[in-house]
Amino acid sequence: MEHSEYLNPGSEPALGNAAEDVIIYPPKYRKPEEKRTNVWLKSATSLLLYLVLGYYIFKSFNMLLLITAIVVFHELGHFFAMKTFRYKDLGIFFIPLLGAYVSGSKREVSQRESAIILLAGPVPGMIIGFLVYYLYHRDPSLEFGGISLYTISISLIFLNLINLLPVYPLDGGQLLNRVFLDESGLISRFFVLLSIALMTWFALFGLGTPIYPLLLFPAMMLFRLFGDNKLNAVEKKIEEEGFNLDLSYNELPDEDYWKIRNILVTDYGPLKDLEPAPPFEFSPKEDKVMAIIESLLHRKLIQDLSWTGKTIVLLAWLFFLASPWLLQMDLEFFRRFGF
Template identity: 35%
Template sequence: MLFIPLMGAFVQGFKNNYSQKESFIVTGAGPFPGVLVGVALVIASAEVESPWMMTLGLLFLLLNIINLLPLDPLDGGQMFKMFLRKQHELFLMIFAFLSSILMIAAGLWLQHGDSYILILFGFLMGFRVRAMQKKYQMHKDLVQEEVNYSTTYKLLSNKDYNKIKAVVLEHTPALRKFIDQVSVDESGPVLASQVNNVLVTPMKLDAGIFFKICLLILWIGSFLSPFLLFYLVDLTWYLPK
């Protein structure tokens, strides 16, 4: 696990199941400390009237509060999805679609030189929504086939593997065409990867009500922190007259 300042955590590896509480902690390990650092810098800079420290503190606040917005794929969006226990695929797909629309709308509304980045990012998220839609449809087909896709690849039976493979090929004509043109040795790893992508790793729902309430308070407090600082800290020396 690697924590990247202002960007959250980068985690590599595979597990047989995930802890909901652990996922919350890992996701929030970037933005929440970033907000606290920003608050500390703003307060400290007000004491010594240091413009560069104030600018740095405000930058920390801005970047991390944006990251906490409940938009996919920001950390705030990831936490929002975890509150839903990652079970409502249709809702999450709509949520991702609305996030992409908001990104595009924000870019068009800003009409700034760099706003095209938001627009581009929104369109890229739209492609992700298409992938989610495809996966959602495959999961619906697997439910009809009475296949449990909430498992890991290692625990997958040969029978379920073959059923999932058939569904994947049905929904991916390009893959089916590719498989017909290559040998079994070449197609095997590709099919295994595609089947694995359809699976949903089980999550241990160990985040209790008290933990979630504390997280929500911290989340809301992060959004309110700039307003509280503006009210409690003397910023007249920094603000333009």
């Protein structure tokens, strides 16, 4: 009966008794359990920062709470939809002055599930906005928390309507990219670049006066795009070396982890300050190494929407985009923003 021992990180490779030395690779890196529980602490911290900087902008605590409540309700729609479809490592994170997003991971991503998740954020908020707008017309004097129902309804509708626009990374843009485009193809890349250009134009000229904080979104997207290009070159080299990237992180062999890690350390700029293995030592950047390797492993996009299904999604999307006009709402507020 053969027996082998795994090396602890930091030890030298074991030598086999055969003619050639045999390296027995230690287990790949896994996040410590306590780091997973920090997700909600980070969410709370980002929310606090969001509120502090938001108050600096709005100067009205009631209005700040309204906007924050709308954002939270929107993100909870995404969150519970993702939870229903068994996404892992879920968390809600707030970006001061810009909004929030839900993070989560899943090996196999379905077009149908993606459409539901992306629409689960803006659609419920818009429906509630329409109901509040109806109540306002029944009694224009009604208020909630010192804010008129008209302001509440328009805020609900407008903020969620913005998210339905076909601009990446808004919900509408992600819907278009994932359901109707090949999200890893050339057309998708052009669409992302076009979205960056549109957001840059809007931040500088869309409201008549530059809103410089809005430039953060296109800047982050451009930075990520350049990073993806560098990573794509490394991914190509890894595949040329014969590694199978059609795996989940749990399925990735320990040996492949350390060998892919060595390629990253050698060829990927942000990790070039790390030492290649052996010795098999986890660095303080190992969380980042793990995240990069996870991003290299091919996610499976299940094409489970027929043309009929895509047509239904498209019609629902267009309906909610056009709903304020279809319902003949008072659009004076919208016209201030060029709608």
